[in-house]
Amino acid sequence: MNTKIMMIDDDPDFVAGIKSILEKADYSVDVAHNPKDGFQALQAGRYDLLLLDIMMGRGAEGVALARKIRKDPKLKEMPVLIITGLREQIAFLFPGQSVHPHFVETDELVEKPVEPKLLLEKVSSLLALAEEKKQKVPG
Amino acid sequence: MDIEMSFSEEIANVMYASHGNPITDCLQCGTCSGTCPAAEFMDHTPRTIIGLINAGYKDEVLASNTFWSCASCYHCTVRCPAGIDIADMMYALKRYSMWKGEHQEGLIGPVFAQSFVKMIVDSGRSYEPLLAPTYIFKNGPRGLVQEMQTATGLMLKGRLPLLPKKIKGLKKFRNMVRRIIPIGEPT
Structure with missing residues (x-):
């Protein structure tokens, strides 16, 4: 079965680049450009992984979306890869400090710009981890 | 496509x-x-x-x-x-x-907004003298003198503190900000 990835990011140029990298690696990618459309799509469809941007709408709204996903019984197990340019945009507030994930059960964070190789590595390791977890549950 | x-x-x-x-x-x-x-x-x-x-x-x-x-x-x-x-x-x-990163050169707005947000996150409240450098030099020497006169007047009447004040429970406030913006130690 084809692995389905959802991507929520409001930067159309960045989305186009990442989408083509993932599609070349045989993943099927759906895109939403704001958190509202993204959450609706996640609820309507079935996705194996979410790529999530942080800075959208009025500010760090990707964080709010990640927290909403964590509370949703259907979505909380879904692995989330956060891809963010947060540091570039608001690092003046917190010089030299690290950006941290841990909003959902399984998540990881990479900062923009992303190396294609690193992206594919993270995607496949998160998918493998989720698969492993799924198989453990019934046993 | x-x-x-x-x-x-x-x-x-x-x-x-x-x-x-x-x-x-x-x-x-x-x-x-x-x-x-x-x-x-x-x-x-x-x-x-x-x-x-x-x-x-x-x-x-x-x-x-x-x-x-x-x-x-x-x-x-x-x-x-x-x-x-x-x-x-x-x-x-x-x-x-x-x-x-695409806006007119020499605007007060972008620099002012950044200084303001940084000030609030650092101290929990606004302190005008720290914001002043973002706009005080924009209206020439006369504007500068005018701003200084206003500031002196405010200070003499006790409307402008000499030193920035911090809010009570600043640590809790910063933790709250970190819940919204995921930078720094996770809370």
């Missing part, structure tokens, strides 16, 4: 949480421009800006000082017959132009 996203759609995405109607509903009636108290300081009126966005003139919009001159009085939003939250659109354009 992906269809390239229009500028109007990009702005709609940045404004996704707005309670108003989409800006493509604009009738170009000009009520916003007629009612705007800051229109005389803008190089394009609010009506023109909406028209330019809907027509895809991204460079013209980003190069304009319109949204940086907006005083956020919300008169346009209240009076818009198409129900567009125009003041929210002005904020969206500010965020968008800072995000893309």
Whole structure:
């Protein structure tokens, strides 16, 4: 079965680049450009992984979306890869400090710009981890 | 094949949480421009800006000082017959132009906004003398003297503290900010 990835990011140029990298690696990618459309799509469809941007709408709204996903019984197990340019945009507030994930059960964070190789590595390791977890549950 | 996203759609995405109607509903009636108290300081009126966005003139919009001159009085939003939250659109354009790093040179707005946010996150409250350098030199020597006279007057009357004050429970406040912005130690 084809692995389905959802991507929520409001930067159309960045989305186009990442989408083509993932599609070349045989993943099927759906895109939403704001958190509202993204959450609706996640609820309507079935996705194996979410790529999530942080800075959208009025500010760090990707964080709010990640927290909403964590509370949703259907979505909380879904692995989330956060891809963010947060540091570039608001690092003046917190010089030299690290950006941290841990909003959902399984998540990881990479900062923009992303190396294609690193992206594919993270995607496949998160998918493998989720698969492993799924198989453990019934046993 | 992906269809390239229009500028109007990009702005709609940045404004996704707005309670108003989409800006493509604009009738170009000009009520916003007629009612705007800051229109005389803008190089394009609010009506023109909406028209330019809907027509895809991204460079013209980003190069304009319109949204940086907006005083956020919300008169346009209240009076818009198409129900567009125009003041929210002005904020969206500010965020968008800072995000893309494309705005007019020498504007007070972007630097002022950054200094203000940093000050609030650091101390929990506003302290005017720290904000002053972002605009105090913009109006020449006479403007500088005028600002200093006002500040001295305020200080003598005890309306302007000499040293910045911090709020009580600053640590808790910072933890709260870190819940919203995931930088620093996880809370």
